[in-house]
Amino acid sequence: MAKTIHIAVIPSPGFSHLVPIVEFTKRLVTNHPNFHVTCIIPSLGSPPDSSKSYLETIPPNINSIFLPPINKQDLPQGVHPGVLIQLTVTHSLPSIHQALESLTSKTPLVAIIADTFAFEALDFAKEFNSLSYLYFPCSSFVLSLLLHLPKLDEEFSCEYKDLQEPIKLQGCVPINGIDLPAATKDRSNEGYKMYIQRAKSMYFVDGILINSFIELESSAIKALELKGYGKIDFFPVGPITQTGLSNNDVGDELECLKWLKNQPQNSVLYVSFGSGGTLSQTQINELAFGLELSGQRFIWVLRAPSDSVSAAYLEATNEDPLKFLPKGFLERTKEKGLILPSWAPQVQILKEKSVGGFLSHCGWNSVLESMQEGVPIML
Numbered sequence: 001m002a003k004t005i006h007i008a009v010i011p012s013p014g015f016s017h018l019v020p021i022v023e024f025t026k027r028l029v030t031n032h033p034n035f036h037v038t039c040i041i042p043s044l045g046s047p048p049d050s051s052k053s054y055l056e057t058i059p060p061n062i063n064s065i066f067l068p069p070i071n072k073q074d075l076p077q078g079v080h081p082g083v084l085i086q087l088t089v090t091h092s093l094p095s096i097h098q099a100l101e102s103l104t105s106k107t108p109l110v111a112i113i114a115d116t117f118a119f120e121a122l123d124f125a126k127e128f129n130s131l132s133y134l135y136f137p138c139s140s141f142v143l144s145l146l147l148h149l150p151k152l153d154e155e156f157s158c159e160y161k162d163l164q165e166p167i168k169l170q171g172c173v174p175i176n177g178i179d180l181p182a183a184t185k186d187r188s189n190e191g192y193k194m195y196i197q198r199a200k201s202m203y204f205v206d207g208i209l210i211n212s213f214i215e216l217e218s219s220a221i222k223a224l225e226l227k228g229y230g231k232i233d234f235f236p237v238g239p240i241t242q243t244g245l246s247n248n249d250v251g252d253e254l255e256c257l258k259w260l261k262n263q264p265q266n267s268v269l270y271v272s273f274g275s276g277g278t279l280s281q282t283q284i285n286e287l288a289f290g291l292e293l294s295g296q297r298f299i300w301v302l303r304a305p306s307d308s309v310s311a312a313y314l315e316a317t318n319e320d321p322l323k324f325l326p327k328g329f330l331e332r333t334k335e336k337g338l339i340l341p342s343w344a345p346q347v348q349i350l351k352e353k354s355v356g357g358f359l360s361h362c363g364w365n366s367v368l369e370s371m372q373e374g375v376p377i378m379l
Contacts, residue, residue: 006035007028007113008100008112009022009039009113014085018054021039027237039063039064041066042067043067044072045072067095108129109130112125116134116136122205136210139212139217139220140236147199148169160185161177207234211364213239239371243347257349261354268356268357269291269299269356273361274365280305297354298336299337303321305321321342322341358370
């Protein structure tokens with residue numbers, strides 16, 4: 001009988017960060033039945049019900065531990081969500097260390113795997129005689145950019161949006177400075193400094209697990225491997241996409257899928273902006289009127305409005321999103337549209353033959369899922 005291999009996995013806070021790394025661990029234990037994984041989960045405030053119900057579906061050789069939640073009032077107000085996520089992990093480091101200490105008192109940990117916002121936890125790997133791996137849930141292109149960022153930071157003093165020439169990365173298409181991630185737009189803010197810190201920390205891990213695959217990004221992946229970046233090994237483990245439904249969502253899943261099965265083939269536009277994305281009230285109004293005037297069949301995942309585009313990443317609201325729709329919208333579109341409050345079984349929806357298009361924020365998970373199911377995607 002094979003010896004049991006124990007691994008600790010540390011996602012960053014938020015449902016959208018939890019799911020990708022847990023989906024990876026599900027495949028890990030499926031392919032290696034002797035692996036046992038413990039997920040150590042930081043959170044900002046009480047863990048959302050979506051996270052709890054999702055974790056009820058994981059295999060028995062994956063355990064989960066919710067750490068004591070960090071109080072949002074203890075963190076800076078009005079900062080970028082990425083900064084809040086990073087600071088939540090930083091404030092959770094003593095609890096993470098305690099959890100790792102408890103695990104290693106019972107059995108050796110072969111490896112610690114953390115996602116990109118939880119990279120600080122990998123500093124504990126040496127203490128516990130474990131290998132350190134970063135799970136990178138985005139594309140190899142984005143990883144190449146992130147690893148190159150410290151060099152860019154040294155090379156240029158201006159804001160990247162003011163660069164006259166596109167930035168050239170080996171194995172990738174050139175990218176204009178104005179198109180870099182939002183956290184790099186202002187080099188004086190805390191989010192940018194954390195971005196640089198995160199990039200530099202990647203050089204000291206044993207390996208990076210990338211949610212991509214050679215057939216999709218062959219030149220970018222080969223360039224990463226050729227460039228070396230010190231001792232780092234790169235492992236393209238994708239495509240990793242979500243499978244299965246949480247127990248609490250089975251009823252909703254059946255309702256929306258039943259509705260889709262009654263629609264003509266390729267007739268429905270699926271509208272969703274990720275598990276954390278939110279729209280302002282004005283944007284909700286404009287999108288609602290646009291869908292109505294188009295006469296197009298649609299299924300729309302709607303959240304309560306916020307002026308922050310990613311307000312739902314860290315905390316859910318109890319407000320009913322339907323009350324923020326234009327007056328009479330639901331009645332006028334009831335024959336052609338379906339609104340799903342807050343969350344939807346995206347992969348299952350994209351599998352339905354009636355879905356002919358996907359209006360999306362084009363996050364990497366959504367891109368992979370859309371490609372996997374052959375559904376055209378629009379930004």
